[in-house]
Amino acid sequence: MSDTRANRKYRSQEWFDNPNNPGMTALYMERYLNQEYTRGELQGERPIIGIAQTGSDISPCNKIHVFLMDRIKAGIRDAGGVPMEFPVHPIQETGKRPTAALDRNLAYLSLVEVLHGYPIDGVVLTTGCDKTTPAMLMGAATADLPAIALNGGPMLDGWWNGRLVGSGTVVWESRRLLSEGKIDVEEFMSRVAASAPSLGHCNSMGTASTMNAMAEALGMSLTSCSAIPAPFRERMNMAYETGRRIVAMVEEDLKPSDILTREAFENAIIVNSAIGGSTNAPPHLQAVARHAGVDLHVTDWQKVGFEVPLLVNMQPAGKYLGESFYRAGGVPAVMGELASAGRLHGGAMTVTGKTMAENLQGWASRDTEVIKTYAEPMRPNAGFLVLSGNLFDSALMKTSVISADFRARFLSDPGKEGIYEARAIVFEGPEDYHDRINDPELDINENDILFIRGVGCVGYPGSAEVVNMQPPDALIRAGINHLPTVGDGRQSGTSESPSILNASPESVVGGGLAYLKTGDRVRLNLNDSTLNALVDDAEWQARKDAWTAPDIRSQTPWQEIYRKTVGQLADGGCIELATAYHKV
Ligand code: FES
Numbered sequence: 001m002s003d004t005r006a007n008r009k010y011r012s013q014e015w016f017d018n019p020n021n022p023g024m025t026a027l028y029m030e031r032y033l034n035q036e037y038t039r040g041e042l043q044g045e046r047p048i049i050g051i052a053q054t055g056s057d058i059s060p061c062n063k064i065h066v067f068l069m070d071r072i073k074a075g076i077r078d079a080g081g082v083p084m085e086f087p088v089h090p091i092q093e094t095g096k097r098p099t100a101a102l103d104r105n106l107a108y109l110s111l112v113e114v115l116h117g118y119p120i121d122g123v124v125l126t127t128g129c130d131k132t133t134p135a136m137l138m139g140a141a142t143a144d145l146p147a148i149a150l151n152g153g154p155m156l157d158g159w160w161n162g163r164l165v166g167s168g169t170v171v172w173e174s175r176r177l178l179s180e181g182k183i184d185v186e187e188f189m190s191r192v193a194a195s196a197p198s199l200g201h202c203n204s205m206g207t208a209s210t211m212n213a214m215a216e217a218l219g220m221s222l223t224s225c226s227a228i229p230a231p232f233r234e235r236m237n238m239a240y241e242t243g244r245r246i247v248a249m250v251e252e253d254l255k256p257s258d259i260l261t262r263e264a265f266e267n268a269i270i271v272n273s274a275i276g277g278s279t280n281a282p283p284h285l286q287a288v289a290r291h292a293g294v295d296l297h298v299t300d301w302q303k304v305g306f307e308v309p310l311l312v313n314m315q316p317a318g319k320y321l322g323e324s325f326y327r328a329g330g331v332p333a334v335m336g337e338l339a340s341a342g343r344l345h346g347g348a349m350t351v352t353g354k355t356m357a358e359n360l361q362g363w364a365s366r367d368t369e370v371i372k373t374y375a376e377p378m379r380p381n382a383g384f385l386v387l388s389g390n391l392f393d394s395a396l397m398k399t400s401v402i403s404a405d406f407r408a409r410f411l412s413d414p415g416k417e418g419i420y421e422a423r424a425i426v427f428e429g430p431e432d433y434h435d436r437i438n439d440p441e442l443d444i445n446e447n448d449i450l451f452i453r454g455v456g457c458v459g460y461p462g463s464a465e466v467v468n469m470q471p472p473d474a475l476i477r478a479g480i481n482h483l484p485t486v487g488d489g490r491q492s493g494t495s496e497s498p499s500i501l502n503a504s505p506e507s508v509v510g511g512g513l514a515y516l517k518t519g520d521r522v523r524l525n526l527n528d529s530t531l532n533a534l535v536d537d538a539e540w541q542a543r544k545d546a547w548t549a550p551d552i553r554s555q556t557p558w559q560e561i562y563r564k565t566v567g568q569l570a571d572g573g574c575i576e577l578a579t580a581y582h583k584v
């Protein structure tokens with residue numbers, strides 16, 4: 001009797017329904033039969049739906065998924081599927097040393113291995129905290145089994161003394177107040193704790209809300225999924241509907257490769273500008289694109305996204321938090337405004353089985369104080385600039401957070417608008433920055449530019465969110481809250497600092513930042529998107545010739561494996577060899 005794959009309805013039958021090898025089939029089935037499943041369910045009556053669980057006690061941003069699980073499973077069961085929950089390596093942004101970013105590729109690897117090696121026909125990806133979302137999308141792109149993203153939703157809005165305090169954003173503000181001596185550590189704690197009033201991920205437009213908006217903009221989650229606050233009843237309903245929908249996706253054989261197209265990524269870039277999204281989105285989307293085999297380049301962020309206006313009035317670029325954003329319509333309302341202006345690829349396929357244009361029918365802003373119309377935005381040209389020069393091949397600058405004060409102080413010299421020349425102060429990583437930022441010998445003044453290096457993917461494994469460096473305490477007390485900062489690391493998506501970051505290649509692999517010295521003059525020119533050290537060529541070459549790579553010690557086996565296999569932020573910080581695998 002022939003037993004080709006064509007005879008089978010579901011992939012899971014390769015394990016559980018092999019008439020040529022009944023002994024092996026019995027072995028595969030025995031322990032699964034030992035719990036809630038019947039033979040028929042495992043042997044092809046129903047598709048088996050994996051649920052990739054990213055929530056746990058150690059990952060509180062995603063813990064809501066522990067409570068959503070019943071609804072996800074109910075949806076899967078009601079639609080005729082068999083749910084199988086499995087754990088994913090945790091990634092808690094605020095808990096993992098040295099960086100949570102280090103674990104994105106580890107969670108990716110483990111997801112690919114589970115999807116490849118177990119009898120799974122389709123998968124629900126639970127997402128939320130910053131790196132959990134790209135890790136799940138990257139894994140789904142590699143495995144290319146039917147997959148749908150469900151985030152846990154943002155926390156409720158945080159309030160402190162009658163005003164909104166947003167995740168992360170309150171931390172940066174409170175740190176300045178602490179440096180100025182205006183608050184004590186107790187008040188610092190209270191303000192920060194007040195910003196996190198419930199389960200859920202960050203309630204500002206930091207990396208978590210951004211990446212879940214990206215999942216929706218890519219077409220990988222149900223319409224309106226990403227902005228529903230975690231404790232709302234709609235979140236429970238969305239969990240149920242997501243469970244129902246993945247079963248249909250398996251029957252339709254609707255896979256990530258049908259959804260993750262170049263058009264989908266362009267839609268996501270455009271949405272990122274309109275929401276004032278995180279500077280972490282480019283490396284994460286680049287990684288998803290590479291694992292999906294889609295041609296995307298870091299310069300696409302400026303080409304496709306720069307001229308898109310900022311529509312969403314949400315911290316850190318604006319005022320409000322997640323609850324208001326959801327009530328104003330969330331991501332589909334933003335996308336509805338963009339679609340009406342002709343800015344989106346409406347034909348992009350989505351997990352609903354319909355195109356993006358079909359999903360967005362009838363969607364527009366429900367509150368133009370929170371989601372502006374395309375004609376009357378918060379500000380025009382809100383995307384990223386992609387800078388280059390002798391210090392790096394590429395680095396990003398988030399223009400939607402450049403304040404009027406910052407622009408006036410640094411970028412408004414008559415006749416030289418957008419151009420800034422200054423002295424460089426160079427720090428070797430965050431420890432060196434903290435040791436020396438208040439050192440009187442450095443004599444940092446309000447015209448200097450702060451640089452930090454050694455904090456890219458290889459240097460500070462994963463790449464550290466440290467480029468938004470605070471000026472010395474003395475300058476803050478004098479009212480200087482921001483200096484221009486540059487680095488080969490990243491910064492938190494909740495920071496309102498217009499840093500120049502994600503510089504690639506990073507210094508420890510010989511990128512140009514490695515040759516900069518404190519006291520060098522540098523020129524930033526936003527008109528042609530360049531940043532250059534004003535050091536003459538012979539001197540620059542001599543420094544290059546004299547440079548040797550730093551001796552880097554890893555603390556764990558994974559750090560060493562990561563450092564040996566990772567690429568640069570501009571290329572998504574992927575495990576380079578993994579990008580060759582597709583459809584496992
Ligand atoms: Fe986990 Fe922001 S720290 S979502």
Ligand code: MG
Pocket residue numbers: 093130206207465492493494
């Ligand atoms: Mg973050």
